[in-house]
Amino acid sequence: MSENTEALANLSHEDRRFPPPAEFAANANLTAAAYEEAATDRLGFWAKQADRLTWETRWDEVLDWSNAPFAKWFVGGRLNAAYNAVDRHVEAGAGDKVAFHWVGEPAEDARDITYAQLKDEVCQAANALVELGVRAGDRVAIYMPMIPETVVAMLACARLGAPHTVVFGGFSADALASRIEDCQAKVVITADGGYRRGAASGLKPAVDEARTKARQNGISVEKVLVVRRTGQEVAWDDAVDVWWDDLVGKQSTEHACEFFDAEHPLYVMYTSGSTGKPKGILHTTGGYLVGAAYTHWGVFDLKPETDVYWCTADVGWVTGHSYMVYGPLINQTTSVIYEGVPDAPHKGRWWEIVEKYGVTIFYTAPTAIRTFMKWGDEIPAKHDMSSLRLLGSVGEPINPEAYVWYRETIGGGRTPVVDTWWQTETGAIMISPLPGVTEAKPGSAMRAIPGIVADVVNDEGESVPDGSGGYLVIREPWPSMLRTLWGDDERFKDTYWSRWEGMYFAGDGAKKDADGDVWVLGRVDDVMNVSGHRLSTTEIESALVSHPKVAEAAVVGATDETTGQAVCAYVILRESAGFEAGSDSADLVKELRDHVAHEIGAIAKPRQIMIVPELPKTRSGKIMRRLLRDVAENREVGDVTTLADSTVMNLIAEGAKGSSED
Structure with missing residues (x-):
């Protein structure tokens, strides 16, 4: 076993087991038989799942894999994503059903939106975009808070066949500009601002700045459609800027949608790349919707007639796309959308919402769960959460203690927990317990769901035996897989398909335990997972070095x-910075942290920045991040024999003791 796979085999032993409640198992959507059905005829299984959708033209072939790794699913089929999400439910008589309970951060803001209302608003927005010149194939960037108009905007784009790229509202103008430039967005949809911890924060100013930057690089945004959310004063260009209410509000609620080929692009979602340049993950329509709808129905055991479902993810991330918008709407779900953060205006806000709306299925990230643990059991104890019947975890591996706390304190000790593994690139859940089947182990994603063929392999691409670690791969194509990277087929092949022939690999390590169940161990490359968000070390290093006082930087995830x-950075200053060794670095560290937040976004702000005289490098000049991780995690520093100067680690370790953090 190589050093890499040996490192991936580390795993504490976990003896706790949670079988599904008998009543849950008796009524489960997916039973143990689904594993055998999918294994016997995988493509037949996916064809059956595709029947969840309404197709204007049925497909001729389930999968064309003749030009691997460029897949075509449901070849010849034609459909429309927005029609599947809203129109068909209204036509079926479910127009009065609530699609979303929307809750704003200010306590007085709340709105219930029925499927009929959603359909009308989507048609109005689609007509408005047509008036702005948007046609099938044009790209539209969406930079919005968590408000109903965000979902309306996505579905209006999908209705027109105009691929959307949703950019997380916490990202900076630079990050937004790079995404606008890469996909050459014709229109940007935004808001004057949004609410966060009781205060209005601006969004339109970042769009203005991003538009200027994009224009300098030859990309001209034609129109900016602005929702009035906070009432903030914003700069205005009459030639470009249009108020949402003024334009959308006057449109007809009728819009005859066009049906598109199953492989028509639905959206581009940017995720960090190891080169520092964001990757535009392309998802197409048919296969993606099949994957999102099937997994939402099966993994969450959805009963649309009675369930109230809440995925807390921001729509700027893929979880918000698959499990807040497309999957739930296709399955005619009643969902909750919340605009704000968990502790505004108080730390029990989420549980207050669960109680008020009778939430039955709750899907959130381990980061949030650990925060709630830190706040204490007495906060959720004040609320009646007996409506909950299933809990989900997403974004990163959940540690067993957080899993058990989640199940016991939030789920009352009675709810199954689905610990889901998937990625922006996979489009939908790949590995998860089935809540009516699996005897779950805290901290384990368990096994690939029916229809998915996942494995853990060694450096040679061979399956590792039970009890061993290696690299997590998917051996067979699946409907919701990314089709390519926007504008860069070669990078798509190199990034995901070059390590082992015919196998998808996106950089996660995993272990099979003695039972063959999968434990995901996190990234094996230099992309960090911070609060479920993937951030590139290279991107953050580039931001630090762009500061005039910084000569060099190395970033690790600790x-x-x-x-x-958490992001931990080691920085070598320029001599012109005038910083003397041993002097107080607090002000400079704050300056650098704020600089990263401005360049990339607050999510990338380093927890810790250490001013160091040198970085640990091999003779070839490669930075040994493994050693920096040891320092950041207060471990004994590992083998330094390959370093050009082994004494450098003593200086770094010494300097770390006086480092500043927030």
């Missing part, structure tokens, strides 16, 4: 009790 991983 284990963090709250966020899973």
Whole structure:
């Protein structure tokens, strides 16, 4: 076993087991038989799942894999994503059913939106975009808070066949500009601002700045459609800017949608890449919707007639796409959307919402769960959460203690927990317990769901035996898989398909335990997972070095009790910075942290920045991040024999003792 796979085999022993409640198992959507059905005829199984959707033209072939790794699913089929999400439910008589209970952060803001209302608003927004010149194939960037218009905007784009790219509202103008430039967005949809911890924060100013930056690089945004959310004063360009209410509000609620090929692009979602340049993950329509709808129905055991479902993810991330918008709407679900953060206006806000709306299925990230643990059991204890029947975890591996706390304190000791593994690239859940089948182990994603063929392999691409660690791969194509990277087929092949022929690998390590169940161990490359968000070390290093006082920087992800991983940076200053060794670095560290937040976004702000005289490098000049991780995690520093100067680690370790953190 190589050094890499040996490192991936580390895993504490876990003896606790949670079988599904008998009543849950008796009524489960997916039973143990689904594993055998999918294994016997995988493509036939996916064809059956595709029947959840309404197709204007049925497909001729389930999968064309003749030009691997460029898949075509449901070849010849034609459909429309927005029609599947809203129109067909209204036509079926479910127009009065609530699609979303929307809750704003200010306590007085709340709105219930029925499927009929949602359909009308989507048609109005689609007509408005047509008036702005948007046609099938044009790209539209969406930079919004968690408000109903965000979902409306996504579905309006999908209705027109205009691929959307949703950019997380916490990202900076630079990050937004890079995404606008890469996909050449014709229109940007935004808001004056949003609410966060009781205060209005601006969004339109970042769009203005991003538009200027994009124009300098030859990309011209034609129109900016602005929702009035906070009433903030914003700069205005009459030639470009349009108020949502003024344009959308006057449109007809009728819009005849066009049906598109199953492989028509639905959206581009940018995720960090190891080169520092964000990767535009392309998802197409048919296969993606099949994957999102099937997994939402099966993994969450959805009963649309009675369930109230809440995925807490921001729509700027893929979880918000698959499990807040597309999956739930296709399955005619009643969902909750919440605009704000968990502790505004108080630390029990989420549980207050669960109680008020009778939430039955709750899906959130381990970061949030660990934060709630830190706040104490007495906060959730004040609320009646007996409506909950299933809990889910997403974004990163959940540690067993957080899993058990979640199940016992939030789920009352009676709810199954589905610990789901998947990625932006996979589009939908790949590995998860089935809540009516699996005897769950805290901390384990358990096994691939029916229809997915996942494995853990060694450096040679061979399956590792039970009890061993290696690299997590998917051996067979699946409907919701990314089709390519926007504008870069070669990078798509190199990034995901070059390590082992015919196998998808996106950088996670995993272990099979003695039973063959999968434990995901996190990234094996230099992309960090901070609060479920993937951030590139290279991107953050580039931001630090762009500061005039910084000569060089190295960034690592260090284990963090709250966020899973935290950004830790080591910085060598320029001589012109005038910083003397041993002097107080607090002000400079704050300046650098704020600089990273400005360049990339607050999520990338380093927890810790250490001013160091040198970085640990091999003779070839490669930075040994493994050693920096040892320092950041207060471990004994590992083997330094390959370093050009082994004494450098003593200086770094010494300097770390006086490092500043927030």
